[in-house]
Amino acid sequence: MPPKEPDKRAKPRRAIRRLVIWYRRNAAVTSLVDTATSAATTAGSMAGAAVSGAGSVAGAATSAAHTVLQPLVFDPLRRLQRGLGGPDEDAPINDADRLWVAVDGMGGDHAPGPILEGCLQAVERLPLRVRFVAETAPLQTAVAELGLRDQLDEAVAAGLIELVASGPSVGMHEEATVVRRKRDASINMAMDLVKQGKATAVYSAGNSGAVMASAIFRLGRLKGIDRPAIGALFPTKDPEQQVLVLDVGANMDCKPDWLLQFALLGNIYSRDVLQVARPRIGLVNIGEEECKGNELCLRTHQLLAAESRFLFAGNCEGRDILSGAFDVVVCDGFTGNVLLKFLESVGSVLLDVIKVELPRGRRGKVGSAFLINNLRRIKKRLDHAEHGGALLLGVDGVCVIGHGSSRALSVLSALRLAHSAANHRVMDNLHALSEASDAIACG
Incomplete structure (x- = not known):
């Protein structure tokens, strides 16, 4: 008889083993903390002088355990501010x-x-x-x-x-x-x-x-x-990058010349504030080809393609706005406002769906306990409250x-x-653009 082939299912997956090892290590650290805290309490009841020293040991152990046990909390506010070249808080x-x-x-x-x-x-x-x-x-x-x-x-x-x-x-x-x-x-x-x-x-x-x-x-x-535009920063798949979308609500009906002006304003803001060396400008459209779109998009595409003051990267489909392939995206205010309001709902809806689907099955229930903080960070990246406001460019x-x-x-x-x-000092360069x-x- 030929020898039996080894049962591949008998060997746990590498990810599961790492999860078990991680849990055991943290359980050991937690035990150390509990022991140190208990010792400090006992010492405090026995001698007042010992309280200070034992308390210090317990505090140090607790701090070390929290460092190991607590995941690295992602602060989208600070990450956004660093992306904008702002101060270190x-x-x-x-x-x-x-x-x-x-x-x-x-x-x-x-x-x-x-x-x-x-x-x-x-x-x-x-x-x-x-x-x-x-x-x-x-x-x-x-x-x-x-x-x-x-x-x-x-x-x-x-x-x-x-x-x-x-x-x-x-x-x-x-x-x-x-x-x-x-x-x-x-x-x-x-x-x-x-x-x-x-x-x-x-x-x-x-x-x-x-x-x-x-x-x-x-x-x-x-x-x-001619018309100021409201520019909002959207997150992309790269946590270090945002895309500036304008207009998101100031001008419901636009002319091609206005969209060109939006592109010029967005180019300066992205370059000076977001620190993008050469921003890639995109035009929201229903296809990548220059022959696609309505009359506004067709005429605007010609103006943007002929402009030498910025880098026009072509049409930007809806699926590409958050891809990181563009730094600035222009559209009329009606389209932009729909995009903005849709994005505002994505974070909470996505988290709700994951909360329902992830705990299904034994592995899902175990894994979801360790992923809860990751899910919260995902929601924060997509939460409009974390970005706060939109810029009114052109005034x-x-x-x-x-x-x-x-x-x-x-x-x-x-x-x-x-x-x-x-x-x-973005206004200095905007004034230079006007001149x-x-x-x-x-x-």
């Missing part, structure tokens, strides 16, 4: 490096409480000072409800936050043109601070139409730019528009984005 902040940012405290569905809470976190973690513009009565009520009084008083005393009283604010469902009537609304006063040079950037999570209207009326458009000032439902995390992320744009456009027009 672990380093001490030099007050001389702090930049003033104007914040519309009344903008957003939950304002002003969560907006102020995000600002308080920002001045602790970022080299910023905040001029917080809001109505006095609602602000004081929110401070009392959230228990922020002591923290706010400390920040004001340290010169990190300055409260600026405003008049009646612009509602989330009011017409954009109401900013002309409510001259002392918080969004108008925040824009004026930038116009007057008292702030380097402005942030608002309010009515996006009103924010755009106020920016145009108060700050003005850059020369050579004469750094302006960041937040989501209407923004809370403290989103505000912190948006202020980080505002600081990065202001810190890299060059005027020269071409005159020539």
Whole structure:
């Protein structure tokens, strides 16, 4: 009889063996910690002098165990900030490096409480000072409800936050043109601070139409730019790279010339702030071929392909936006807003699906226990709150528009984005673009 072939199933898979080894090692470390903690407690009951030494040993062992047991927590905020060339939040902040940012405290569905809470976190973690513009009565009520009084008083005393009283604010469902009537609304006063040079950037999570209207009326458009565009940073499969998509909601119907201007604005921002040496510009379309698309795409493709001031990488299909093959993607505001809102739902839906499917079967149940933190990090990479806001490009000032439902995390992320744009002096190059456009027009 021929010898029996070895049963391949009898030998556990390498991944399973590694999982078992990892678990046993961490179990041993956990046991050491428990032993050290118990010893410290016993020593403390026997002799007061021994408490300090034993406690130190237990604390050191606990710290070492946490280092081994706890997975490396991915902080998308810091990763995003490093990608934007921003400050290292672990380093001490030099007050001389702090930049003033104007914040519309009344903008957003939950304002002003969560907006102020995000600002308080920002001045602790970022080299910023905040001029917080809001109505006095609602602000004081929110401070009392959230228990922020002591923290706010400390920040004001340290010169990190300055409260600026405003008049009646612009509602989330009011017409954009109401900013002309409510001259002392918080969004108008925040824009004026930038116009007057008292702030380097402005942030608002309010009515996006009103924010755009106020920016145009108060700050003005850059020369050579017909329509400002809202640019949002989308994640890609590379955690170190983001793609700038514009327009995502400012202009529902666009002309080919406007999309060309969006490409010029996005090219400068990607180069100066995202530190991409030569950004690859793409045009959202239904196919890669230049003959595909509607009339807007066909005419825009011709303009982008003939432009020498940036690298046009061709049409970008929907599946390629997050591929990392493009650094800037342009489209009309209707298409861009659909993309933005769709992406906002992906993180939570993806995690919900994985939570249902992963624990199925014995191996799935074991593996899911070890993957929970990885799944949370995946969700954070796709969570719009981790990115905070979108840039309004094309106005004469750094302006960041937040989501209407923004809370403290989103505000912190948006202020980080505002600081990065202001810190890299992106407006200088945008002004140079305007001057060059005027020269071409005159020539």
